[in-house]
Amino acid sequence: MECVFCRIVRREAPASLLHEDDQVLAFxxxxxxxxxxLLVVPKVHGVGLADLSEADGQRVFTVGQRLAAVVRTIGVRCEGVNLFLADGEAAGQEVFHVHLHVIPRFKGDRFRLVPGSRRASRRDLDDVASRVRAAL
Structure with a gap:
């Protein structure tokens, strides 16, 4: 099945658009x-963040940051904002085109991101940090 976000970018599927530039579309x-x-999607198809150019990835988050500020001013209930991006099925990604959620939040809403209950050891954290630094 073809990517619904690519279809929205090409105007072949309906969406309530609110921002467009050369790199991203938001709706x-x-x-x-x-x-x-709201959602912010790059115009080029990429399943995960690693599939995007650095410029496109930056633009997704720049527009997301701007929209997070705007959503606080438009009269919807908004006491906070989550920026959420699921990268891969195990992370909860359901549409396999990179997309950033801009989610207005308020006390008592039902949305939950439940962190794990396991506390990592400093040794494990230092090991991961070392491997990331080496890969960069």
Whole structure:
């Protein structure tokens, strides 16, 4: 099945568009967590973040940051904002085209990101940090 976000970018599928530039498109989420839930997608198809150019990845987050500020001013209930990007099925990605959620939050809403209960050892954290530094 063809990517729904690519179809939206090409205007072959409906969306409530709110921002467009050369690199990204932003629109309202069809299944919002809360009113004002927005999505920012790169115009080029990439399944995960590693598939995007650095410039396209930066632009997704720059526009997301701007929209997070704007959503606080438009009259939807918004006491905070989550920027959420799931990269891979195990991370909860359901549409396999990179997309950043901009989610207005308020006390008592039902959206939950449940962190793990395991606390990592300093040794494990230092090991991961060392491997990331080496790969950079």
């Amino acid at each position: 309202c989420d069809l299944n919002p967590v809360n009113p004002g839930h």
